[in-house]
Amino acid sequence: MALAKDIFKEFREHSVSEFFRKNAAMLGYTGKIRSLTTVVHEGVTNAIDAAEDAGILPSVYVAIRSMGDESDHYKVIIEDNASGIPEEYIPRVFGRMLAGTKLHRNVQNRGQQGIGISGGVMFSQATSGQSTVVVTSTEDSDNISWNEVMIDVNRNRGEVQEHRELEGDWRGTRVEFEVKDVSYRHSRYGPNNYLRMTAIANPHVQIIFEEPDGSLTFFERATDEIPEQPEPVPPHPTGMRADGLLDLSGETQSRSVGTFLTNDLSRFSRNKLKELEKKVDVDMDQNPENLTWDEAEQIVTAFRNMDFMTPPTKGLRPIGEENIESGLNQILDPDFACATTRSPEVYRGGIPFIVETGLAYGGNAGDDAGSGEKGLEVIRFANRAPLIFNQGGCALTNAAEDVDWKRYEVDPEKTPVTLFINIVSYHVPYTSAGKQSVAEEPEVYEEVRQAVMASARDLKRFLKKKIKKREKRERASLFENYLPIIAQKAADISDKEAPDIQPLVKEIAGVESGE
Amino acid sequence: MANDGEDPRKDALDEIKDFSDDIIENIENSEPPRMTIPSRSTSNIVFDEEKRFYTLAGKETTRTAANMRQVKKFAQTMCAADFCKGLINSDKTATLREMYYTSEGWPTGGFKSQDRSDRVVEDLESSFAVKREDLGLLPEEDGASIFGDLTVREEGMEVKATEAGRAGYTIPPTMSDVEFVDCGAERVLAVETMGMYHRLVQEEAWDDYNALVVALKGQPARATRRFLKRANNELDLPVHLFTDGDPFGFHIAMVVISGSAKLAYINHELAVPDANFIGVTATDIEEYDLPTDNLRDSDVKRLNQLLDDPRYSDGDWEKEINKMLELGTKAEQQAFSKYGLEYVVEEYLPSKLGLN
Numbered sequence: 001m002a003l004a005k006d007i008f009k010e011f012r013e014h015s016v017s018e019f020f021r022k023n024a025a026m027l028g029y030t031g032k033i034r035s036l037t038t039v040v041h042e043g044v045t046n047a048i049d050a051a052e053d054a055g056i057l058p059s060v061y062v063a064i065r066s067m068g069d070e071s072d073h074y075k076v077i078i079e080d081n082a083s084g085i086p087e088e089y090i091p092r093v094f095g096r097m098l099a100g101t102k103l104h105r106n107v108q109n110r111g112q113q114g115i116g117i118s119g120g121v122m123f124s125q126a127t128s129g130q131s132t133v134v135v136t137s138t139e140d141s142d143n144i145s146w147n148e149v150m151i152d153v154n155r156n157r158g159e160v161q162e163h164r165e166l167e168g169d170w171r172g173t174r175v176e177f178e179v180k181d182v183s184y185r186h187s188r189y190g191p192n193n194y195l196r197m198t199a200i201a202n203p204h205v206q207i208i209f210e211e212p213d214g215s216l217t218f219f220e221r222a223t224d225e226i227p228e229q230p231e232p233v234p235p236h237p238t239g240m241r242a243d244g245l246l247d248l249s250g251e252t253q254s255r256s257v258g259t260f261l262t263n264d265l266s267r268f269s270r271n272k273l274k275e276l277e278k279k280v281d282v283d284m285d286q287n288p289e290n291l292t293w294d295e296a297e298q299i300v301t302a303f304r305n306m307d308f309m310t311p312p313t314k315g316l317r318p319i320g321e322e323n324i325e326s327g328l329n330q331i332l333d334p335d336f337a338c339a340t341t342r343s344p345e346v347y348r349g350g351i352p353f354i355v356e357t358g359l360a361y362g363g364n365a366g367d368d369a370g371s372g373e374k375g376l377e378v379i380r381f382a383n384r385a386p387l388i389f390n391q392g393g394c395a396l397t398n399a400a401e402d403v404d405w406k407r408y409e410v411d412p413e414k415t416p417v418t419l420f421i422n423i424v425s426y427h428v429p430y431t432s433a434g435k436q437s438v439a440e441e442p443e444v445y446e447e448v449r450q451a452v453m454a455s456a457r458d459l460k461r462f463l464k465k466k467i468k469k470r471e472k473r474e475r476a477s478l479f480e481n482y483l484p485i486i487a488q489k490a491a492d493i494s495d496k497e498a499p500d501i502q503p504l505v506k507e508i509a510g511v512e513s514g515e
Numbered sequence: 516m517a518n519d520g521e522d523p524r525k526d527a528l529d530e531i532k533d534f535s536d537d538i539i540e541n542i543e544n545s546e547p548p549r550m551t552i553p554s555r556s557t558s559n560i561v562f563d564e565e566k567r568f569y570t571l572a573g574k575e576t577t578r579t580a581a582n583m584r585q586v587k588k589f590a591q592t593m594c595a596a597d598f599c600k601g602l603i604n605s606d607k608t609a610t611l612r613e614m615y616y617t618s619e620g621w622p623t624g625g626f627k628s629q630d631r632s633d634r635v636v637e638d639l640e641s642s643f644a645v646k647r648e649d650l651g652l653l654p655e656e657d658g659a660s661i662f663g664d665l666t667v668r669e670e671g672m673e674v675k676a677t678e679a680g681r682a683g684y685t686i687p688p689t690m691s692d693v694e695f696v697d698c699g700a701e702r703v704l705a706v707e708t709m710g711m712y713h714r715l716v717q718e719e720a721w722d723d724y725n726a727l728v729v730a731l732k733g734q735p736a737r738a739t740r741r742f743l744k745r746a747n748n749e750l751d752l753p754v755h756l757f758t759d760g761d762p763f764g765f766h767i768a769m770v771v772i773s774g775s776a777k778l779a780y781i782n783h784e785l786a787v788p789d790a791n792f793i794g795v796t797a798t799d800i801e802e803y804d805l806p807t808d809n810l811r812d813s814d815v816k817r818l819n820q821l822l823d824d825p826r827y828s829d830g831d832w833e834k835e836i837n838k839m840l841e842l843g844t845k846a847e848q849q850a851f852s853k854y855g856l857e858y859v860v861e862e863y864l865p866s867k868l869g870l871n
Contacts, residue, residue, distance in 0.1 A: 475583045482590040485622045486580055487542050489593035493535035493600050499542040507545050508581045 028434060029123050032072060033189050034389055036064070036182035039120045040191040043078030043175055044198060045385060046117045048205055050082035050173065052226055058082070058202075063210035064184055064191060072181055073128070074212070076120075079174035084138035087145050094121050094134055094149045094175075095158010117175070118158070122151055124177040131161050133176040137168075144168045184212050188367070189388055195219060196331060197379050197386035201319060201422060203327035222330035223323060233315035233426060234266040237303040238350030242296040249288040249296070257291060258284035261299075267309045276302055313344035313352045318424050319384060324358040328365075332418055335362030335466075338458035339420070340451045347443040351427050355444070357451040358420035359459045366416030374416035376405065380438075381422040387436050394437035396421045399448035408456040409463040417459070421448060472510075479509035523649040523691045528603045530643035531596050538593075547581030548589065552642045553780055560779040562825045568774040568786030569826075571641070578638075587623060588635070594621040595635045602651025608689060610653050611636060641780035648689050648738075658686025658738035660709070662716050663727035664699035676727065681716060683728075690741040698727075698750050702868070705729040705743060705790075707758040707767055711848045711859075718860040724868060727752070734767055737778070740785045743771060747787045754787050755868060760795030760805075761845035762817040765827075765836070768792040773826045793867040797838035800846045803863070806853055807844035814845060 024030070028038035044060055051058035059081045067073040085093055095118055121132045131148040144166040150159050186192050195209050199219035204226055207219040235244065254260035261276070261284075262268050277284060279302040282295045319327075324339035339358035346352050367377030380387040380396045391397050400419055405412050429439040438444060484501050491498035538548040552575065553559070559574040580589045598617060602609055609617070615632040619625035626632040640647050647653070662683035665676040669687065673696060676684035687693065704726040706712055712730035715721060721728045727746065731739060746752045756771055758764030772790045774782030800807060810818070818836050821827045827836065839845065851859035865871040 478583050478586055479580075482586045482623065483580060485590040486538065486548055486586075486593050488622075489590070489597045490535045490538040490542070490548070492597050493593075494532055494539055496536075496539055499539050501542055503545045504542055504547065508547060 024119075024123065024126070026432075026434060027119055028436075029119070030434075032181060032183040033185050033187070035123065036074065036076070036179065036184060037189060037191050037194050037388060039076050039123060039177055039179060039182075040064075040078070040194055041385070042116050042120045043076065043177070044195070044207075046175075047078055047080035047082065047173070048198075048202060050085075051080055052229065054083035055226060056082055057204060057206075057221065057224060057226060059206045059208075061208045061210075062191070062195060064212050065210075066184075066212045067178065070180070072183055074179055074182055074184060076177040076179060077174065079172060081172045084136045084141070084171055084173055085134075086138055087136075087141075087147075090134055090136070090145075090147055090149060091158030091160055093158075094118055094132060095151045118151065120175075120177050121149060121158070122153075124179050125150055127180040127182075128178045130178040132178075133174075135166075135174040135176075137171050139171060144170055186211065192217065194386050194388055197381070197388075198384075200327040200331045200379070200420060201324075201381045201384040201386065203319075203323050203330060219331060222326035225323075227319070227323075228317055230317045230426070231315040233312055234264055236266050236311035236350040237268055237272075237300075237306070237308050238311075239348055240265070240300050240303055242293060242300050245296045245300055246291060246293065249291045252288050254288055256285050257282065257288050260288040266311050272306065272308070275306060279305070308350070310346045311350060311352050313354070315426060316344060316352060316354050316424050318354045318356050319422060321356075321358075324356060324420060324422075328358050328360040328418070328420060332360045332365045333363040334360035334365045334418075336360070336459065336462045338455055338462075340454040340458075342447055342451050342454075345443055345447050347429065347441040351425060351429075353423055353425035353428070353444065353447070355447040355451045356420075356422040356424065357448070357455045359455045360418045360420070361459060361462065362416055365418040367418070371413075373414055375414055376410065376412040377418045379418060379420050381420070382428040382430075382435070382438065383424055384422060387438070390431070390434065390437040392437075393431060395440045395445050396423065396438050396448055398440065399445045400452050403449065403452050403456060405456070408453075408460040409467065410456065410459065415463075419452065419455075421452070423448075476509040479505055483508070523645070524603050524651070527643065527645040527649040528600060530645055531600055531639075534643065535593075535596070547579050549577055549579040550589070550592070550638075550642055551575050551577050552638050555637065555641065555780055557776070560776045562773070564825075566783070566786075567772070567788035568782045569776050569779040570774075570782055571779050590623045591618070591621070591626070591632075592635050592638060594618065594623055595632070596639060599639065599650040599652065608648075608651045608653050611647075614652060637780070646691060646741075646781060646784055648691050653688035654737060656688075656736045656738075657732075658688060658690070658736050658742065659705075659732055660685055660712060660730045661727055661742070662712070663721040664725070665695070665727055666697040668694040668696050677721075681713070683712075683716070683730075686736075686738050686742050688736075688738050690738040690745070693742075695745070695749060698752075699725070700727045700752065701725045703727045703729060703743065703746050703752050703754045704864070704868070705731050705735075705754060705756050705771065706848065707731050707733065707764055708848060711757065714856065715860060718857060720860045720864065723860075724864070724870060726755075726868075731758075731767060731771075735771060737785065740771060740787075743787050743790065744785055747789060754790040756790055756792045757794060757848065757864070757867075758792070759845070759847045760797065760800055760839070760850075761847075762814050762821065764795065764848075765792075765821060765832075766817075769824075769826050794863075795846050795848060795850070797835045797842055799863075800842060800844060801838075803851065803854075805846040805850040807842075807846045807850070810839070810843050810845055815840065 029035045040062060047060045048058045061079040063077040065075045067075055124130055124132050131150040134147045134149050135144060137144040146164040146166050147160045148162040150161055152159055195207050199207050203222035206221040209217040248264055249260055252260045252264050254263050258273055262270060262273055280298040282298055318341045321339040321341050325337045328334060328337040337360045341356045342354060344352050344354050366374035368374045378397055378400050380394060410417055423438055429441050431437045431439045483505050487501040488498050541548045553571045554574040554576050559572045560569055561572045563570045578585050578589055580586050598614060611633050615626060615629040618632055636647055636652055639650060660683040661676045663676055667674050674684055709730050712728060715728045743754050747754050756768040758767050771787055774786035818840055821836055851863050
């Protein structure tokens with residue numbers, strides 16, 4: 001098990017809290033319903049990541065409680081069973097924007113670029129004026145640490161306003177946000193659906209959800225396997241930009257630009273270095289710290305005219321067909337579930353991604369969209385994180401809707417089906433900073449289409465069998481209904497006793513009457 | 516005088532009972548009940564050159580209770596047969612529409628539309644080779660009017676066709692039940708319109724010609740055609756047809772003569788191949804210099820269709836149709852009024868009937 005202090009060694013800080021305050025909408029804090037879902041999302045993502053990092057099967061408790069008589073005033077509580085946060089990191093974790101352990105790495109990431117949990121603190125502070133309560137305990141502490149955290153916006157710094165030590169034998173982290181200007185809806189856009197989707201895409205997570213009316217929902221885990229952690233992958237030369245290259249050069253351990261490039265980029269060999277030297281006027285022996293903007297630009301321009309092997313995909317961690325099926329089965333209790341995980345592909349010439357789809361039929365699958373009759377429901381994910389909003393302009397939705405569903409025995413209006421789509425990448429091509437919909441990269445669109453059709457074929461096989469069975473049943477009942485009438489009427493016409501029809505019913509219908 | 520057969524309704528009942536006995540036997544042997552129905556699809560309707568009317572070719576379809584698509588219809592057919600049995604036994608009749616509504620109460624449930632229940636009746640008719648009126652089922656439409664020296668017996672009541680008022684004796688849908696008691700007429704003159712009928716009655720032409728004057732009222736009802744057939748067969752009267760001189764008039768005449776494709780399964784009971792079309796012909800239009808209307812596009816189209824129809828392949832028909840196309844005009848029966856109201860009675864018809 002990883003220790004908390006090791007995990008937080010990689011903690012970095014960026015000063016953008018001011019920026020956030022002015023751009024809350026861009027970060028998902030727009031609208032009363034969405035803002036609440038975003039707070040839940042940040043808290044839950046943080047909780048799951050924390051547990052996984054520590055090698056613990058995540059159990060997350062989420063509660064939303066109404067505060068007093070104001071209808072838009074709530075307390076959001078998120079509690080995990082992870083390894084806790086060392087006290088000295090609390091101001092940074094909850095107080096600084098773009099603070100995270102994964103941001104600086106080129107790695108598949110469930111969170112929202114680390115703006116994450118501190119955004120929740122900021123939102124609470126801005127709407128209710130209240131501090132955020134953080135209760136945490138690590139494996140090497142004897143007490144439980146109780147804190148009230150606020151953000152000093154001007155200095156981009158978290159401040160613990162109050163601190164208490166509580167006695168008790170408990171480990172984990174509990175965060176309590178007090179928010180206003182939000183509304184709670186038990187709808188597609190509300191926290192309930194967000195958690196339901198999270199549970200499907202993360203079958204190793206247990207979630208208990210308490211709604212404002214006190215009702216409890218248990219999303220039980222479907223597997224005891226913690227997914228392997230994504231691995232950082234060095235950036236690929238294709239798609240590299242001058243500023244990115246300069247950022248890397250400032251951080252590298254390498255002593256020369258040449259070794260920096262070969263060590264810190266993927267698929268960049270000594271041979272490629274020789275090829276590059278002919279194309280640019282850059283001293284490859286100089287210290288990388290001295291690399292100028294102009295030189296960086298020469299290098300990335302040259303990259304565009306060079307061929308590189310496609311980047312390694314070992315950093316990508318798809319959920320896997322078996323786990324998707326388990327998640328669908330556990331949460332939707334369907335009559336049938338299937339899943340497809342495609343092989344890695346590359347978009348924009350250098351960014352690897354994987355598309356996964358799943359289909360569930362019957363049970364709690366499908367969405368009635370208010371019509372009373374359940375039809376096709378599309379649930380979208382990026383790196384397992386639910387995409388709830390902006391469904392319309394999303395490549396995942398479009399690819400799914402462009403499939404000719406009738407060919408697969410599915411009537412999008414009438415067949416109770418949930419279609420699961422997950423895109424896995426360390427750089428998901430979002431359409432905007434809101435990160436709720438995926439851009440129409442042709443390769444992504446095509447992969448989604450292929451994956452959806454593969455799952456749809458599996459479903460079709462099942463539905464065909466089901467239809468056959470139903471037809472057989474209907475066929476039998478036709479004969480059971482009408483053959484006795486024929487016998488009775490013949491008897492009436494001929495003034496005779498009605499003959500025993502059952503042997504004939506059995507013979508023709510192939511089933512015992514009343515079976 | 517002759518009747519339409521011993522007792523066609525009893526015959527029909529016997530057919531139904533035989534069929535039903537077979538079904539019981541099938542069931543006792545665990546064999547699926549089946550019924551054979553002459554196919555009424557267009558591919559099976561042919562013009563019989565020898566009989567000179569439309570008839571069904573030999574193709575038959577078999578309905579079996581072992582087919583999931585047919586078992587319900589089979590059960591409905593049995594219900595309909597039982598319904599007919601009830602009608603025959605109680606000596607009642609019902610219209611097709613009444614049967615359609617009655618079917619709501621059958622154990623099979625009713626029909627989706629009256630077409631469907633009508634088709635089941637056609638199945639029974641063609642399968643048992645009986646007429647629907649013998650099954651106690653009647654069409655809605657009234658029969659035609661007859662005026663002339665004819666006495667019939669209907670349900671024990673004798674009716675003289677000259678003593679039933681100016682509108683004459685109305686042919687009932689149950690034509691099979693009508694008994695011909697006495698007939699002094701020597702011919703039948705069937706005319707297309709009630710207007711011409713009244714003209715002939717007013718001028719006492721029925722007496723002058725010694726004819727039964729029949730008003731077809733446009734396209735004649737089954738019962739009217741059945742009457743013409745029986746008058747021709749049983750009373751041995753020649754049948755003359757006088758219609759408007761246009762494609763529709765030709766068609767009315769031809770349906771009386773050769774039967775319609777739709778009723779091909781029953782045409783042997785309806786068609787009068789010896790019936791004689793006397794006019795108005797295209798030649799008449801020219802010879803009598805009749806007032807005319809120009810042919811419409813639809814008339815021309817229809818006339819050209821008639822030329823392709825085997826029923827009109829006879830030389831006189833072809834000649835008249837071509838002549839009408841050539842003239843580009845058509846004329847109504849009433850057009851003879853140009854020469855006075857009586858002209859048609861005093862001049863035209865006697866000449867056509869060979870009476871002067």
